[in-house]
Amino acid sequence: MTGQSALPADRKRELRAAAAAARGKLPADQRNALSSLVCRHAAEKLAGEEVKTLLAYVPFRSELDTRPLIAGAWAEGCTVLLPRVIQATGMMSLHPVHSWEELVPGAFGILEPAADSADRLERLPRPDVIFVPGLAFDRRGGRLGYGRGYYDRLRATLDTEAALQGKDPLWIGLAFGRQVVEEVPMDDHDAYMDLLITEDGVIDCRRERQHGI
Numbered sequence: 001m002t003g004q005s006a007l008p009a010d011r012k013r014e015l016r017a018a019a020a021a022a023r024g025k026l027p028a029d030q031r032n033a034l035s036s037l038v039c040r041h042a043a044e045k046l047a048g049e050e051v052k053t054l055l056a057y058v059p060f061r062s063e064l065d066t067r068p069l070i071a072g073a074w075a076e077g078c079t080v081l082l083p084r085v086i087q088a089t090g091m092m093s094l095h096p097v098h099s100w101e102e103l104v105p106g107a108f109g110i111l112e113p114a115a116d117s118a119d120r121l122e123r124l125p126r127p128d129v130i131f132v133p134g135l136a137f138d139r140r141g142g143r144l145g146y147g148r149g150y151y152d153r154l155r156a157t158l159d160t161e162a163a164l165q166g167k168d169p170l171w172i173g174l175a176f177g178r179q180v181v182e183e184v185p186m187d188d189h190d191a192y193m194d195l196l197i198t199e200d201g202v203i204d205c206r207r208e209r210q211h212g213i
């Protein structure tokens with residue numbers, strides 16, 4: 001990693017580049033092995049939580065491969081929602097997906113539900129769990145994404161709805177252990193994770209924040 005600059009925006013940019021490079025250096029076979037470990041920890045966590053609906057993401061570039069987690073959720077009869085990026089507004093719409101065949105390459109080449117996918121979040125049960133991608137995380141639940149704020153905006157939207165419905169989804173960051181850093185610089189709008197899952201297991205970020213560690 002390079003030395004710290006004074007401004008959070010500069011530090012984020014530096015960390016983004018370093019984290020993307022570190023993740024990209026993982027050979028594919030290791031990435032697959034670590035991904036299945038992370039997915040196994042995540043599935044175990046879900047089994048204990050009575051999850052009916054979850055929001056997942058389909059990996060791109062050298063991201064952790066979440067596909068075993070999605071396939072496992074289908075097998076368990078969970079409703080799996082996947083996001084579709086709406087570039088014009090910076091928002092994401094959420095759609096139930098039942099098979100890989102329903103996906104098409106969308107913005108940034110990420111596999112997403114097709115644009116004409118009928119169901120939207122408004123008419124759906126809210127996700128009980130949200131799996132969040134990221135370039136880097138810290139143990140307190142700090143997260144660094146690609147810098148477009150999609151998940152921060154989703155959080156803001158869901159928080160407004162939660163105030164009406166009284167139900168908060170569990171936010172879970174998924175990452176390789178090498179993506180966990182000492183501290184991610186966080187702005188006011190940045191959403192903290194509740195849990196972070198790596199190949200080493202589950203980190204309760206809420207507890208880490210409470211105990212100031």
Ligand SMILES: Nc1nc2c(c(=O)[nH]1)N(C=O)[C@@H](CNc1ccc(C(=O)N[C@@H](CCC(=O)O)C(=O)O)cc1)CN2
Pocket residue numbers: 057058059060063083085092108110133134145146147148149150151
């Ligand atoms: N698998 C997956 N799906 C996801 C996300 C993710 O991180 N992973 N996102 C999480 O938010 C959203 C997509 N966000 C993205 C934001 C920026 C870039 C991107 O290519 N950025 C340029 C930086 C320059 C620029 O801003 O154009 C780059 O990285 O080269 C890609 C995806 C929604 N879906």
Ligand SMILES: Nc1ncnc2c1ncn2[C@@H]1O[C@H](COP(=O)(O)OP(=O)(O)OP(=O)(O)O)[C@@H](O)[C@H]1O
Pocket residue numbers: 012143144145146147148149150151152153156187189190
């Ligand atoms: N709730 C929000 N409403 C409007 N704009 C927001 C909101 N949250 C974040 N933004 C904007 O999004 C931009 C990117 O934020 P940030 O650098 O934290 O992205 P990120 O979390 O790394 O990216 P991503 O979530 O796409 O992976 C910032 O310019 C920020 O002002």
